[in-house]
Amino acid sequence: MLILGNGTCHLRPCVAIRTPFKTYLFNCPEGTSRFLPQLRMKAINVNDIFITRSTWDNIAGISSILLSKESNCLPTRLHGAMNVKHFLECIRPFQDSDYGSTKYPSQVEERPYTMESYEDAAVRVTYLPLSAPLHDSAEQAGSLNIAYFIELKSPPRRIDPLKLIAHKVPKGPLIGKLKNGEIVELPDGRKILPDDVFSDEAPKEEKSRALVFECSGDAHIKAICENSLMQKFINGSSHIDHVIHLSDQDIIQLPLYAKFVASLGEKCNHIVVNASCPRIPGVESIYRNHRMLNQICPDLFPNLHPLGWNGLVSQGDELAERDGVYVKAAPLQRFWMRAGGGTEDPILADLRDTDPGFTDNAKKLIDDIQQGSDEGDVAETYAELKAQQLRKNSTNSCEHPRVSFLGTSSAVPSKYRNVSSYLLEASPKSAVLIDVGEGTYGQLRVLFGDEECSELLCRLHAVFVTHAHQDHMNGLYTVIERRKEAMDASGRCSFVFAKRILFS
Structure with missing residues (x-):
C-alpha cells in the first residue's frame, strides 16, 4: 500500500495498492499522472480507480490518466461513483484535441456501487455505499460516499x-x-x-483485509457503523488489518467516529491520509531542480514550500506522525499488507542540501549574477553582459507587475514542468491567471505557501483561457473551489462570471 499524496502539497489524498498483477488507485486527484513515476508506477498499469466520493478533488486527474495510455491498453474501470464516465464523455473534445482525436486512447468501463463488488485474480473488493436515511431531507442525493472493503487473495504459487x-x-x-x-x-x-x-514451497494462506473510506458527515459514520458486513469486525469475531481514513480531520475528531474506530479493536492499523498529515516534499525531481535554480538566482527562483526542508524522504515510518491510534502518513510511505514484505528496493527522495556540482565556469557566472562586477568595467564576454542585465532586472525594487510561471509543459506534464499556467500580479490587490492547466493550484501552494496562497486567491479577479485544451483549463474548477473557500473564510462574497458552457 503506497501513499501517493496526503493532501498537504501538490496532491489531494490519493492511495495506491500494488500487487504483482497490477495497481489499484483510490481516488485520482489533479496531478496524479505527473507523480505516479515517483512511486515507479505508470498510468498504463492503472486499470482500476476506486472513487470514495463524487467530488472534483477525487476525479480531476482521471482524464490525464486516460490520455497517458496507448490505444491498445486494457479498459480502465471506474468503481463506485456514478456518472463519472458521462462527465468524461462531455469533456472529451477538450481533453484530446492536442492529439488530433475525439476519442480517448483507452476505453472506460464504469462499475457503479450497485454492482456490489469487483473481483480479479489478486483481490476481491466489496462496495459499501454510505448515505443518509431517505427521510433525511438535509442530505442531498449527491452526498453518497462509498467505502471499499478489500480482501487480498492467497498469493499464487511461484515458478522455481x-x-x-x-x-x-x-x-x-x-x-x-x-x-x-x-x-x-x-x-x-x-x-x-x-x-x-512450481516451487515445492506452499504459498502462505495469509489474506490481508483493508478498509478504505471517506466520511463527509455524521450520516456516513452512522451508515458504516450499521453496515451488515462490518458487524463481525465491530463485535470482535473477526478483524481488519488496515483502515485508511480519507475523511477530513474535523470529521475524524467527532465522538461517533472515535467510537467506530475503537470498536475495530487493537489489531487494526489506522492510517490517516488528509491535510493534517506531515507536510513533506515528496517529489524529488521538482524540488531538486528548483533548488539548483535557486542557487543560481534566488530572486527569480524563491525556495518552494515547505520552506527549509532538508533531508531524505524514504518509504519507512520515520516521517510519519503518531496521533493516538492513528498513523498520519507521509508522502511516498509504504505499508506492507502481507508479512515478509520488504524484498523490493525502497524509493528514496534525496532532498539534502548538497553541492549540485557546477563547473568552474558556471560558478563564476553565478557569482556574477548574484554579486555583480564593478559597474565601470566593460563586460569581457557576452555571458557576463547577460549576467549584469539579469541581476539588474531580478533585483529591481519595483514589486509589481510580476509574472510567475506555474507551468510551461505542452499537452501532458513532465517530472520537471507542469502544464500551462501563468500568474500575473498587476498590483498588490489584483491578480489574474492566464491559462489554468491541471495542477495549477498545487503549484500555487508550493510557490507561495498556504496562507499567502489563500490571500492570492482572494485578490484573483480573472482567469483567461487561451484555448479550450485540457492542458490549458483542467485546473479551473479546483481554483474556483479553493477561491470560494478562501473568500468564505475571510467573510467576503464570491462571484463567478463565465460563458454558459462552464455551467452546463
Missing part, C-alpha cells in the same frame, strides 16, 4: 527457476502459460505440467 532449467523450458511465453496453470508443449515435443515447475 531451477526446475525450469532442469526441464529445459525456453524463455518466452511458455513460462507465462505455465504460471497461468496451462499445460505447454516444448519444441522437442515434451509436455510440461504446471506442477512440474
Whole structure:
C-alpha cells in the first residue's frame, strides 16, 4: 500500500495498492499522472480507480490518466461513483484535441456501487455505499460516499527457476502459460505440467483485509457503523488489518467516529491520509531542480514550500506522525499488507542540501549574477553582459507587475514542468491567471505557501483561457473551489462570471 499524496502539497489524498498483477488507485486527484513515476508506477498499469466520493478533488486527474495510455491498453474501470464516465464523455473534445482525436486512447468501463463488488485474480473488493436515511431531507442525493472493503487473495504459487532449467523450458511465453496453470508443449515435443515447475514451497494462506473510506458527515459514520458486513469486525469475531481514513480531520475528531474506530479493536492499523498529515516534499525531481535554480538566482527562483526542508524522504515510518491510534502518513510511505514484505528496493527522495556540482565556469557566472562586477568595467564576454542585465532586472525594487510561471509543459506534464499556467500580479490587490492547466493550484501552494496562497486567491479577479485544451483549463474548477473557500473564510462574497458552457 503506497501513499501517493496526503493532501498537504501538490496532491489531494490519493492511495495506491500494488500487487504483482497490477495497481489499484483510490481516488485520482489533479496531478496524479505527473507523480505516479515517483512511486515507479505508470498510468498504463492503472486499470482500476476506486472513487470514495463524487467530488472534483477525487476525479480531476482521471482524464490525464486516460490520455497517458496507448490505444491498445486494457479498459480502465471506474468503481463506485456514478456518472463519472458521462462527465468524461462531455469533456472529451477538450481533453484530446492536442492529439488530433475525439476519442480517448483507452476505453472506460464504469462499475457503479450497485454492482456490489469487483473481483480479479489478486483481490476481491466489496462496495459499501454510505448515505443518509431517505427521510433525511438535509442530505442531498449527491452526498453518497462509498467505502471499499478489500480482501487480498492467497498469493499464487511461484515458478522455481531451477526446475525450469532442469526441464529445459525456453524463455518466452511458455513460462507465462505455465504460471497461468496451462499445460505447454516444448519444441522437442515434451509436455510440461504446471506442477512440474512450481516451487515445492506452499504459498502462505495469509489474506490481508483493508478498509478504505471517506466520511463527509455524521450520516456516513452512522451508515458504516450499521453496515451488515462490518458487524463481525465491530463485535470482535473477526478483524481488519488496515483502515485508511480519507475523511477530513474535523470529521475524524467527532465522538461517533472515535467510537467506530475503537470498536475495530487493537489489531487494526489506522492510517490517516488528509491535510493534517506531515507536510513533506515528496517529489524529488521538482524540488531538486528548483533548488539548483535557486542557487543560481534566488530572486527569480524563491525556495518552494515547505520552506527549509532538508533531508531524505524514504518509504519507512520515520516521517510519519503518531496521533493516538492513528498513523498520519507521509508522502511516498509504504505499508506492507502481507508479512515478509520488504524484498523490493525502497524509493528514496534525496532532498539534502548538497553541492549540485557546477563547473568552474558556471560558478563564476553565478557569482556574477548574484554579486555583480564593478559597474565601470566593460563586460569581457557576452555571458557576463547577460549576467549584469539579469541581476539588474531580478533585483529591481519595483514589486509589481510580476509574472510567475506555474507551468510551461505542452499537452501532458513532465517530472520537471507542469502544464500551462501563468500568474500575473498587476498590483498588490489584483491578480489574474492566464491559462489554468491541471495542477495549477498545487503549484500555487508550493510557490507561495498556504496562507499567502489563500490571500492570492482572494485578490484573483480573472482567469483567461487561451484555448479550450485540457492542458490549458483542467485546473479551473479546483481554483474556483479553493477561491470560494478562501473568500468564505475571510467573510467576503464570491462571484463567478463565465460563458454558459462552464455551467452546463
